[in-house]
């Protein structure tokens with residue numbers, strides 16, 4: 001967060017996704033898993049990627065989805081969407097690491113994965129750089145904010161992870177992240 005005069009601002013980072021341009025090549029999954037491997041670039045495994053392509057080649061459906069928040073509970077119902085004559089499940093657009101799907105879970109530990117916008121990576125988000133058809137476009141904008149981030153939000157999130165995976169698993173994961 002930045003303070004300008006009496007106004008607080010922060011940068012909102014967005015990856016705009018054009019579903020019509022995505023051809024399902026999965027280069028974004030490869031580079032994301034590779035850049036987040038420990039050590040960096042030591043392996044690539046799309047199952048560890050923080051972007052996944054929801055694919056249905058027979059219906060020409062490729063939907064890039066970036067990993068968002070972890071959730072303890074799955075939804076009670078599902079909606080269907082029809083866009084340009086193609087039918088999509090609600091889950092196709094969902095960013096959650098959720099008990100009812102395989103995406104966005106670290107395959108060995110089962111811990112949730114979340115896109116970090118390649119924080120600290122020179123040149124910005126790697127999935128955007130590797131998408132040759134510009135299905136992914138990065139955008140930054142500065143917005144005014146009213147409130148500081150609340151530490152209690154972090155505590156609620158950590159508590160739910162401890163309940164789900166146990167304290168030791170969480171400590172191991174944080175220590176792996178710190179060593180990257």
Ligand code: SF4
Nearest residue numbers: 022023025026028131
């Ligand atoms: S790199 Fe681009 S075109 Fe390829 S799967 Fe990812 S978003 Fe789609």
Ligand code: SF4
Nearest residue numbers: 032051115118125127
């Ligand atoms: S911005 Fe970085 S962390 Fe997020 S999905 Fe793309 S490559 Fe992965």
